[in-house]
Amino acid sequence: MKPRRFSPAHRSPLLSELVCSNSLKSNSLDNAVGLLKEEMRRLGSLIIRAADETRVPAGGSLAVDREEFSRFITESLESDDLVGIIREEMTDIPRDGPVIIATGPLTSDDLTRSLVQLTGERSLYFYDAVSPIVARDSIDFRVAFKASRYGRGGDDYVNSPMNAEQYYAFVDALIQAEKVPLREFEREAYFEGCMPIEELAQRGRDTLAFGPLKPVGLIDPRTGERPFAVVQLRQDNRAGTLYSMVGFQTKLKWEEQKRVFRMIPGLEKAEFVRLGSLHRNTFVNSPQLLRETLQLKDHPQIFLAGQITGVEGYVESAAIGLLAGISASLWVKGRRMITPSPKTAIGALLHYITHADPTTFQPMNANFGLFPHLERRAKGKQKRRLLATRGLKEIESWKSVMGQQERESP
Secondary structure (H helix, E strand, O other), X not given: OOOOOXXXXXXXXXXXXXXXXXXXXXXXXXXXXXHHHHHHHHOOOHHHHHHHHOEEOOOOEEEEOHHHHHHHHHHHHHOOOOOOOOOOOXXXXXXXXXXXXXXXXXXXXXXHHHHHHHHOHHHEEEEEXXXXXXXXXXXXXXXXXXXXXXXXXXXXXEEEEEOHHHHHHHHHHHHXXXXXXXXXXXXXXXXXXXXXXXXXXXXXXXXHHHOOOOOOOOOEOOOOEOOOEEEEEEEOOOOOOEEEEOOOOOOEOHHHHHHHHOOOOOOOOOOXXXXXXXXXXXXXXXXXXXXXXXXXXXXXXXXXXXXXXXXXXXXXXXXXXXXXXXXXXXXXXXXXXXXXXXXXXXXXXXXXXXXOOOOOOXXXXXXXXXXXXXXXXXXXXXXXXXXXXXXXXXXXHHHHHHHHHHHHOO
């Protein structure tokens, strides 16, 4: 709809405007987002081609000149004879397919209403209250222990115990840490259910000990006593490789989150596969609504793409857009719709948004914790390299199958 109408976060008339950062994160295959970018390269992604063409020095990261990046994509699409760009606001969702909805986290009010009518009011979220997620194998279980309050429900939680000195040092650091400023369109009152943990801490130094860090019903097996406070982590995926920090939605800057949250006993070397956030983000309950092909279950002619599906980040959004385009193309041609293996970065992300628990679904970045286990045991850098090698082998296999289907089709 630009430049006739802009969202609160956009300023440029060009397409693919980057509004939060010019970085597309790591380029290393030791990183899940780096692997995701390489898979997208091999699949012919315009977004990654634009990034490679307009990159600026940024060490091991892929950072771009924002304006040149947007201009490259805009000019590529404007010069393509098969693409028509209509610069008008869409307020209704066409029912004649195929249609791809890729409106992002700031979908306009009118189109949001149309989406609600299509999917149901309970399937759409407007504020994203996200707690950090930690890789299980980075938790120090010499300190942390598995248990549920009063022994009810089995050992469902990982518990990081604190004494009084550790607790008050943590609270003071939390209050003093640097926060992300709210943008104007985000300046709405928090509701109690997703209050940032630093906001709770400012109500009094003991507030967290009587709130999300209350220790009741838990005994530290090292001491045989109840801790002064406890940080709980809940299993976040079926494989048990990821744990989310209960009640830790936050507006702290990312580096501050790492610094402060690593003060928690047992998390001193925590690997954060997702950091906490609380911001405006329109997204749907994808596990409830979407097929693996990114089609709405009840309206298969309509596909969803990008951040509205519940992925987090520029690269992840572009990856889901790429898959939506491939799926829509196959659907139009009446061909078998094959999705990439969860052993690939792009397939693991797709599997998460379409198979996560719909009652607790929250947006996610690409991370190695989403991948199926390796066939042999490995840790650290070796594990990441083996996952990347396997992922690239699988993406080439998927490309080969797709190419064979293309050659065999009339």
